[in-house]
Amino acid sequence: MKCITFSAVAAAALLQTAAAAGKCGDQSCGKKTPCCVRGYCNANAMYCMPMNCEPQNSYSANSCWDTPHCVSSKVDFGGGDAFAQISDYNGDPSSAAFVSQFEPSNAKIGGGRLQMELVKQSDGKGFGATVTNTRAIQYGTVSAVMRSGGNSGGVVSSFIIRNDKLGDEIDFEFVGHETSSVQSNYYWHDHLDYTKMVKSPSLSDTSQNDHTYQIQWTPDQIVWSVDGNEFRVVKRSETWDAAENTFKYPDSEAYISFSIWDGGSGAQGTSEWAGGAIQWGQGPFIANVKSVEIDCFYKGNETTYTPPGDSDDHSTSSGKDDDDDKDSDDEKSASEKDKSDDDDEDKSSDDDEDKSSDDNSSSASDKDSADENAGKDEPSDDKDETDDVNTGSAATMLVSLGTTVAALLMAYAF
Template sequence: MKITSVLAAATLAMASTTFGQSTCNEWAPCYREGYCNTDAAFCLWGLCDESKSYNSTSCWKPEGCVSKVVNFDSSSDIVPIGSYAGNPDTNAFLSIFEPDNTQVSNSNLELRMTYDASANKGFGATAKSSHTIQYGRVTARVKTASLAKGVVTSFIIINEQTGDEIDFEWVGLNPDQVQTNYYYKGVLDYTKMLPANVGSDSSAAYHDYTIDWSEDKIVWLVDNKPIRTLNRADTYDASTGVYAYPTTEGRIALSIWDGGNSGQQGTQEWSGYPTPWSADTVYKAYFDTVTVECAGGSTPSSSDDSGSEEPSQTGKDEESSGSDGGSHEPTGAPENPKCIPRPLV
């Protein structure tokens, strides 16, 4: 299962189009899903549509991979996407939705899901990495929120434009299991999902979950023990002559969302339903650390190290904005957009 967002049009500048080309202006240069704006929710690589933006340099460049350990010991390790100034070395993760259900607490990233009475379902949270990655090893130390039917916790690598995705997901219906899956170019083939036993209730204790992604294979590991291997050679489709294997640069995404009250039958049966709710119920997922080891990169350094310069992944350009983000935010920009989570099935 996947999470994406829909945009609240009230805060955006509508893009007029001619023959499919945007007329976004210099004050709101970045095009996304029919609207123009100036902040990271529109200009961030992977979200911004370069072909319909003001010009070829409007969308921000991909940030590339940096080997590091994010310890979540500083509130600056995550910021709302609308206030992100474009410096991935300052803010490791971006909170995607409003209201913001993320916080750094006791050296953990806490993702919360609360009850939305108007929708009769939970409103969760998603944190996406500011740096991108194309091949490498990512480990998240997680205590999931999946202690009740319908509550879904996820740790994935995703490219929203191409639809390539590599998943770890936990559902409250089976809290002692973790489920692995992958998608190629957005084809939602759920038959490739495979469950594996964690060894205990995933919501009761921390475990290390690793995605080891190379050009030739993907290995999923729990507590450094392989639970699944996908070889690229085994994804070849003779009818199309294509390897249905994720290859495109993406971002790390950490999420909690309500599958049980999603209104989608397949999602509800998969996650368990209905999700138990009362007015004061809060489900919480905890991420202790996220360790990124880029393909061919250096040994990861801690996020609290200062003064060190991290090498970027080969062939990727680094953003070079000032601390005020002025290179990305023209004067007179529209207000920040609001987003809400929506599960896709």
């Protein structure tokens, strides 16, 4: 009898817990503003694009836009469908290959190039720009013809492939006080090991001359090249961590992005790495990209790849899946996205590792601006009352149902 009574109470508690799920900060998103990002709800691209949107906190699990997968292409920034401001993007990747991530936007097309400018704010800090590919990639070769943002310390430019939610990253980073080389690094699940950074051989001034920077990413290895010359290789087999029983190798579906940001105003470790405070008199500071070529690992197929399990043999994988595996990947892509979205997004580091937020391809001021814009875009307490009523009614019905179930089962027990 006690067992039945406990089960009834537990059932009611579970239903009540379900009714409280889906909170976005201190509110619940409604039908008209369904997408949640950092405690705010809205319906535009800044909120609903899959790299930002939080499905578990949104109006429903289907509120966030689907993830468009990789299609091999060459993006020429002189073309009309290469770039869009985020306020103009409707979620169709064929309408824009890349989209700016912030408002106000310091990214634009000029002279047939994508231009991203670092602008001095009233507090003396710089506010930059981040531009992200509208399709996700999981393995492939990405080449960018570009120039870094300037020759002053503190100015940091980036070419990155990153999954923000999991913290997998492969990057090129340019620091303004060292324009004769570019830095390469990679991270797995935000395990930030800056000692793994490797510089390229000597280059002509990266802020004044075009160079072709290439990342070749496969299930087996990552290769960094500049102007066709390989200078670094990391093999997946070399990343095995016996203590944690896993390969610390970036293998999750991610987004290509370019950015410029103020590293000089960051924490001491970041500022020292970036070359100190920005010398604004040496500006303007504009990173620009002429073109990007994307060669997907899976030719002509918008599929994803499931890496070998950690229980598998520690040897590297054999390469591409066969046709049956590709068909299976098609069916699994949606569930893989949901799993990725549900992964823990908390990030932490010591004071000397404050560069973690910088490695997300934007400065702290960029993120603050994004939060401020989120607050401005979010409707006030008088938002869609119908949605609130519907949400409240659903919660009431669930709680009532839970109570009824408990009562009936308890009555039956007696």
